[in-house]
Amino acid sequence: xxIRYSSTYGSTKAYAQELAARLGADALDTTHPIxxxxxxxxxxxxxxxxxxxxxxVDRHQLQHRKLAVVAVGMTDxxxxxxxxxxxxxxxxxxxxxxVPGRLFYSELSHKHLNIMRSVVALLKAKPLKSAxxxxxxxxxxxxxxxxxLAALDPIVRxxxxx
Ligand SMILES: Cc1cc2nc3c(=O)[nH]c(=O)nc-3n(C[C@H](O)[C@H](O)[C@H](O)COP(=O)(O)O)c2cc1C
Numbered sequence: 153x154x155i156r157y158s159s160t161y162g163s164t165k166a167y168a169q170e171l172a173a174r175l176g177a178d179a180l181d182t183t184h185p186i187x188x189x190x191x192x193x194x195x196x197x198x199x200x201x202x203x204x205x206x207x208x209v210d211r212h213q214l215q216h217r218k219l220a221v222v223a224v225g226m227t228d229x230x231x232x233x234x235x236x237x238x239x240x241x242x243x244x245x246x247x248x249x250x251v252p253g254r255l256f257y258s259e260l261s262h263k264h265l266n267i268m269r270s271v272v273a274l275l276k277a278k279p280l281k282s283a284x285x286x287x288x289x290x291x292x293x294x295x296x297x298x299x300x301l302a303a304l305d306p307i308v309r310x311x312x313x314x
Pocket of ligand 1: 252
């Protein structure tokens with residue numbers, strides 16, 4: 153099993169390392185290429201419509217391999233799985249998982265803080281807000297950690313069956 157991750161603030165890295173420990177594999181960041189054979193798990197944060205894990209999959213043409221992609225985000229994972237934003241980017245056989253992340257405003261770069269400020273301002277002006285949007289507004293400026301290593305259990309099961 154090959155595990156690759158992209159992580160700006162460390163929460164995805166923590167998931168990748170725990171997953172690697174549980175599977176007896178190595179977790180390397182996405183600056184590393186991937187061997188030609190064997191199943192792959194790619195993890196990355198959700199940044200709005202952008203997901204570095206999907207960019208890695210495209211760059212290395214992993215779509216046709218035995219593959220699982222793990223999105224780490226602040227949206228409630230049940231809601232994220234219903235929305236399933238990776239669905240249209242990946243062939244049906246690819247396993248998609250959504251796990252809860254960590255967002256510490258106290259450590260955000262200026263660029264990311266400005267993005268979040270704009271997103272929250274836009275959402276505040278929206279008349280009808282979803283539960284996820286309300287949570288994003290309420291969390292603005294706070295340090296919130298929803299990391300839950302038990303969220304890796306279904307991914308471990310997928311890997312063991314692969
Ligand atoms: C600029 C920015 C945009 C984000 N957009 C989303 C989003 O659209 N949906 C979501 O669920 N989480 C979003 N997040 C939360 C991150 O996905 C979450 O904090 C993740 O755990 C970060 O992973 P990392 O610690 O490995 O960098 C965003 C975070 C940042 C900084």
